[in-house]
Each structure stands twice: as structure tokens, then as C-alpha cells.
Amino acid sequence: MTIGFLCPSIAIMIHTLLAVMLLTVVIADLRSRRIPNTLVLTGLVLAFIAHTIALASGSVPLAGSTWWAPLAGLLTGLLPLMPLYFLHATGAGDVKLMGMVGAFVGAPTVLSAVLYTLVAGGLLSLVFMLGRGVAAQTLANVRFLLTDWALRASSGQGARLAPLQTTAARLPYAVAIALGTGAALLWPLATP
Secondary structure (H helix, E strand, C coil), rough: CCCCCCCCCHHHHHHHHHHHHHHHHHHHHHHHCCHHHHHHHHHHHHHHHHHHHHCCCCCCCCCCCCCCHHHHHHHHHHHHHHHHHHCCCCCCCHHHHHHHHHHHHHHHHHHHHHHHHHHHHHHHHHHHHHHHHHHHHHHHHHEEEHHHHHHHHHHHHCCCCCCCCCCCCCHHHHHHHHHHHHHHCCCCCCCC
């Protein structure tokens, strides 16, 4: 095997591990609206093991050719969703899952996955909102958030609004992350 090429069997192994991990997380998220840390941690360990095996075989792993590529992918996957987490627009499990994806696919591909995930998440939100009949509550929640942000921007303080008693619904965002990751692997926006 020439160094610089991804061995087909190793590529299949890495893609299969990632697909199995994403499917498992999607099922867990659909059932409980939570992404278990044990699944994300297992995925991270598998990503680093697969990367090491690919490097040891003389192949370039999916994440990249350096030993630290999964770590760079992990950090690159975490950072774009952190602001959404701090705004309570996504959960910590979603952020960690995107980091796990980054460990598998590397920094350039995870950035594509984030963009595709945001699009998939928006479309999934619309479908979810309309399908569950929670459009009015969702719009009320958005109005609350925009009012809070406007007050913070104008006065430097948060709004003294009562917290929402009812949320529209919790979106299983692992579905959007899985779709976004698949799209990034099929139609990369950046070359690694």
C-alpha cells in the first residue's frame, strides 16, 4: 500500500464505524431526546483507534494524515455549536456528538458537516413544528428569545421576562447531525 491513499478496507471500516455510531445515537435521541455520553465517548475512542490503525497500515485515515488530526477534528466540531449551546438553542450532547464526528472525519470535513447540519436542522425543525402542530408555541418562543436578545443588546442586561413555561418540543438534533455528516461525506464543501 502506498502512503497517501486510504486503503479501501480501512476506509470501509471507518465509514461503517461512524455510520453505526451515528445510527445508535439517532435511535437513542429519538427515544429519549438525549444523547448519552457513553455513546459519544465510545465513538471518540473508536475514532482514535481507527485513525491509529489506518496510520499503522500506511494508509491516510479519513481524519487526515497527521497523528493529531482526530483531535483537531474534535475541537473543530465542538467550536461551531458552542455558541448555540450557550444560547440554549442546542444541547450539550449535540455539541459533543459533532465533536465525535470531527474526530472521525477531520477538521475540513466536519466544517462541511456543521453547515449541512444547520441546513438539515432548519428543515427538520420546520417538518417537526408543522407535523406536531406546535407552530404557535414555537413562534412565541422565538419572540421571547428575540426580545431577550434585543434587551441585552440595548441595555447590556438580560430581560426580566419570566421563563417559558411551555416549550414547543425538543428536536432530536442527532438526526440533523447524521444527515449533515452524510451530506458532507457525499458532497464535501472543502478538500481535506
